[in-house]
Amino acid sequence: MIELLTAHGALKPFYDGVVKGAGVTLYTSSLAFAIGLGLGTVLMVLRMTGGAVVRAPIVVYVSAMRGTPLLIQLLIAYYVVPNMLGISISPVTAGVLALALNTTAYVSEILRAALSTIPAGQAAAARALGMRPWQIWGHVLLPQMFHRAVPPLTNEYTVLLKASSLLSIIAVTELATVARNATLQSDLPLQVFAVTAAVYFIMLWCASSISRRIERKFAGLLPNVH
Secondary structure (H helix, E strand, O other): OHHHHHHHHHOHHHHHHHHHHHHHHHHHHHHHHHHHHHHHHHHHHHHHHOOHHHHHHHHHHHHHHHHOOHHHHHHHHHHHHHHHHOOOOOHHHHHHHHHHHHHHHHHHHHHHHHHHOOOHHHHHHHHHOOOOHHHHHHHHHHHHHHHHHHHHHHHHHHHHHHHHHHHHHHOOOOHHHHHHHHHHHHOOHHHHHHHHHHHHHHHHHHHHHHHHHHHHHHHHHOOOOO
């Protein structure tokens, strides 16, 4: 009993910091994913509708971001880019930038794969009805594409959420940083990392639950989509 009370007292700073650390993790991951979803959609549409001059740099960008470690991208965003531009940015800004640019590449590929599952005849039929290209994308292709992409997009978000632990490298006080500091200060790694793992699990479970609700909502709006 005494040991438990002692451990609780030693971990009090950690418990106090868990909520804030989890909030930073959710904030950076969610903001980066939202930016990546928007940019990834734009890149995918440009890649599918643009000519070779437009497609080539997009393909290079996607390949480069998927083919290099996120850790290196974080270090470049925090140390290299500000020096090149002569500006100063906070660790959180650099972290969100790196995460967003990284997930943009993956999101664009996820959406492109989802788009490829939609029968080409639907776009042809829409053109035959006199719909303009933006109407075809907005009313026919994009709704079905996002409906089919919900599961892999959820997986990408969970990967991003876990990868946000790398932000500790550039001094962002997110959940993993709080756990590491608590371990060094209390010398109770089992308790610290058990709580940290539980917090990550809760966040990921909530993300999966939200994803299922979104998928059901899409299914209700598009009842004939399979």
